[in-house]
Amino acid sequence: xxxxxxxxxxxxxxxxxxxxxxxxxxxxxxxxxxxxxxxxxxxxxxxxxxxxxxxxxxxxxxxxxxxxxxxxxxxxxxxxxxxxxxxxxxxxxxxxxxxxxxxxxxxxxxxxxxxxxxxxxxxxxxxxxxxxxxxxxxxxxxxxxxxxxxxxxxxxxxxxxxxxxxxxxxxxxxxxxxxxxxxxxxxxxxxxxxxxxxxxxxxxxxxxxxxxxxxxxxxxxxxxxxxxxxxxxxxxxxxxxxxxxxxxxxxxxxxxxxxxxxxxxxxxxxxxxxxxxxxxxxxxxxxxxxxxxxxxxxxxxxxxxxxxxxxxxxxxxxxxxxxxxxxxxxxxxxxxxxxxxxxxxxxxxxxxxxxxxxxxxxxxxxxxxxxxxxxxxxxxxxxxxxxxxxxxxxxxxxxxxxxxxxxxx
Amino acid sequence: xxxxxxxxxxxxxxxxxxxxxxxxxxxxxxxxxxxxxxxxxxxxxxxxxxxxxxxxxxxxxxxxxxxxxxxxxxxxxxxxxxxxxxxxxxxxxxxxxxxxxxxxxxxxxxxxxxxxxxxxxxxxxxxxxxxxxxxxxxxxxxxxxxxxxxxxxxxxxxxxxxxxxxxxxx
Numbered sequence: 001x002x003x004x005x006x007x008x009x010x011x012x013x014x015x016x017x018x019x020x021x022x023x024x025x026x027x028x029x030x031x032x033x034x035x036x037x038x039x040x041x042x043x044x045x046x047x048x049x050x051x052x053x054x055x056x057x058x059x060x061x062x063x064x065x066x067x068x069x070x071x072x073x074x075x076x077x078x079x080x081x082x083x084x085x086x087x088x089x090x091x092x093x094x095x096x097x098x099x100x101x102x103x104x105x106x107x108x109x110x111x112x113x114x115x116x117x118x119x120x121x122x123x124x125x126x127x128x129x130x131x132x133x134x135x136x137x138x139x140x141x142x143x144x145x146x147x148x149x150x151x152x153x154x155x156x157x158x159x160x161x162x163x164x165x166x167x168x169x170x171x172x173x174x175x176x177x178x179x180x181x182x183x184x185x186x187x188x189x190x191x192x193x194x195x196x197x198x199x200x201x202x203x204x205x206x207x208x209x210x211x212x213x214x215x216x217x218x219x220x221x222x223x224x225x226x227x228x229x230x231x232x233x234x235x236x237x238x239x240x241x242x243x244x245x246x247x248x249x250x251x252x253x254x255x256x257x258x259x260x261x262x263x264x265x266x267x268x269x270x271x272x273x274x275x276x277x278x279x280x281x282x283x284x285x286x287x288x289x290x291x292x293x294x295x296x297x298x299x300x301x302x303x304x305x306x307x308x309x310x311x312x313x314x315x316x317x318x319x320x321x322x323x324x325x326x327x328x329x330x331x332x333x334x335x336x337x338x339x340x341x342x343x344x345x346x347x348x349x350x351x352x353x354x355x356x357x358x359x360x361x362x363x364x365x366x367x368x369x370x371x372x373x374x375x376x377x378x379x380x381x382x383x384x385x386x387x388x389x390x391x392x393x394x395x396x397x398x399x400x401x402x403x404x405x406x407x408x409x
Numbered sequence: 410x411x412x413x414x415x416x417x418x419x420x421x422x423x424x425x426x427x428x429x430x431x432x433x434x435x436x437x438x439x440x441x442x443x444x445x446x447x448x449x450x451x452x453x454x455x456x457x458x459x460x461x462x463x464x465x466x467x468x469x470x471x472x473x474x475x476x477x478x479x480x481x482x483x484x485x486x487x488x489x490x491x492x493x494x495x496x497x498x499x500x501x502x503x504x505x506x507x508x509x510x511x512x513x514x515x516x517x518x519x520x521x522x523x524x525x526x527x528x529x530x531x532x533x534x535x536x537x538x539x540x541x542x543x544x545x546x547x548x549x550x551x552x553x554x555x556x557x558x559x560x561x562x563x564x565x566x567x568x569x570x571x572x573x574x575x576x577x578x579x
Contacts, residue, residue: 011543014535060540065556067525068549072556103433230459230486233514246486340432343463343482343493354463356480371463371482379517408540 015056016046025053028390032061036139036394039404041378045390052393055385057378062408067368074334074363075101075175083169085370086406088128091120091160092348094173096370099254100344100355101175104337107309113177113302114256118293119190120163120172121255121346122286126197127156128349129283136276136398137208140217145207152193152200159189176310177303187294194291201283209280218273222384222396225270232383233376236351237282238400241267241274248347259296260289272399279401282349309335334363341367350374350401370409374402410434414490417456424451437493442505445496449481449508458483458492461508464518466526470552476500477528481508504529525550 019025031042040061046054066085070078082093095117102109109117134149157167163182164172172179208214224234229242239246247264249257265281267274304310311330312323337359345354351373360366377400384396410418410431418436421427425448427438440448452458463482470476475497482493496505507530508515519530520539527548530536538545547554562570 011537060538060542063540065549068554068556106433228513231513233461233512235460244486251486251489341437341467342433342435343491345462352462352484354482356463356465356482358467367467369463369465371465375517376514379514 012044012056015044016054019048020046020054030390030393032058036397038135038397038402041402041404041407043381043393045385045393047390050389050391052385052388052390055382055393057381059378059404059407062404064409066409067370070368071365075337075365076330076334078365078368079174080169080171082370083171084405085372085409086348086350086353086374086403087168088131088403089124089348089350089353090168090170091117091124091173092346092353094171095121095255096344096346096348096353096355098173098175099346100342100357101337103342103344104340104357104359105175105309105335107176107306108304109177109255110301110304111256111298112181112300113304115293115297116163116178116182116302117173117255118257118260119290119297120160120170122289122293123156123159123190123193125286125349126283126290127153129279129286130156132279132349132398132401133204133208136395136401137214139394139398140214142208142211142214145204148200148204148207152197155189155193159186159193162186162189174303174310176306177301181302187297190290190294194287194294197287198284201280205280209277215273217392217395218276218399219271221272221388221392222399223269223271224380224384228380228383229270232380234351234380235373235376236348237278238275238377238380239351240265241278242270243268248345248352252345254346257289260292262286262289272395275399275401336361336363337365339366345371348373350377350403350406372406372409374404374406378402378407410436411490413488414492417452417490417492420456421448421451435491435493437495439495439497442496442498445479445481445494446506446508446511448494449483449511452483452492452494453511456485457487458485458490460484460486461512461514461518462491464508464515464522466522466528466550468526468550468552470500474500477503477526479505479522479528498528502529503527504531506531507533509533524548527551 020027026047028045028047030045031037032040042058044056045052066081070081079097082097083090085093130149130153134146137145160170161167164170224242226242226244229239245266250264262285265278267278307326311327316323317327339361341358343356345352354371356369358367385393414436418429421438425444427440430437462484465480467478477498479496484491519533522528523536524538524541525548560570
């Protein structure tokens, strides 16, 4: 049996071919500390020369017991943990969690809060795709792209900081609405971004889309068929690049997505290049949604006035006894949710982000399971990697666009 | 509940004799462990649920018998429907037949449930821990597994706590 320098692979014998056991092929450890795995992902590779015969992902290095920790917190306090799952899509995680809580306790959300939720999650989707395009291009040796895409991402993070005070871990979306109304500078900041960003995507595309060096690494590499994708539970841009038109924003509109006019880009090739094109197109569509939502941003409250679940505004606490009681009860005990379970899902930049939430009649979630898209998307990696060069594996990993915090939870 | 979903639930009740609950428009059907592979296969091939969205479990210790529920959340892309199948599992030597033959993504999700709840999946090709270290003892998401914490050290009790802390051996 072949032996890695530090790790015995005896208990992984059944996963590699007989040739590895005879020492004919090479076993190579890629990661957990490897710049191209975008986090602490370990891949055990069985190589015949430079061809990948088997790829065995090893995950869990970033496991922090988020689900167990959330069970010990009230519904409001558990929300801060959702930010830490998929740290490229923090607003989207908050949205998924809050929608699950709202569905469980049957809470309404005012229209202005819904529009703000849409604007921020779509900006976050763009930011997430910008990180993807930067790091993906960096892996494929297009160094400058990283600087350009992070320049634009910085602008989005500034908008998040403007509304919530935090660049990444925002916790801005709360059950029943959002934390507080946006400041007056918000509209101008988003308008600035809408104005410059289409030109910037054109620049990215001028750099990358027809670049022969990039095409060599992307075209026809890592082909994922529709059937394999569905069997592995792959969702999001990867599924859409394999020819399945499935976007929860269109199929099951939530938070008012039915009001906005946008298309869901779908490609049928299923290779790295199709995934690249789908994501680039998605950035343009997200920007369209942001613009429409901003143009039709309704006035009104940003939090539900159901005082049993949503704390009263600060101004009321000074004058109303009842408001003081509600405030006190909500921040000490929390609110009770029924003894029932629901599943609610949103479309994150990586796919279906589902929340399975079960209440037990008390103020803490009895069981919460985050169905994170990266987990399934990495599960399909062994299928994609087989038969490709190690160098192409880097391109495939980049095109899957996973976040380790999302996988390990 | 959606009309199309109602027809599917009725068909399942007829074919497998499953009981059923509804909450906020979601259909939850209950199956026995030995039925689950047939139910999932039938949902995929006959009723068009081509995506296994989520696969997880809940521990009802100590209040409820059977102790565990394994939960299969399926999505139909063509019909735009969702259905949840729940499998109650007893506390002693909990095990459920694997559905890796039906959906490939069940491989990792079943490993996760084994890791977190200690429910075995009969016939699973590679049932190892996935998130916790391989030599971990216990199954963290069980309700009788305590949530760990670190004692805060202050000046007055620094040495007392330091003695109890596990450090790596030289």
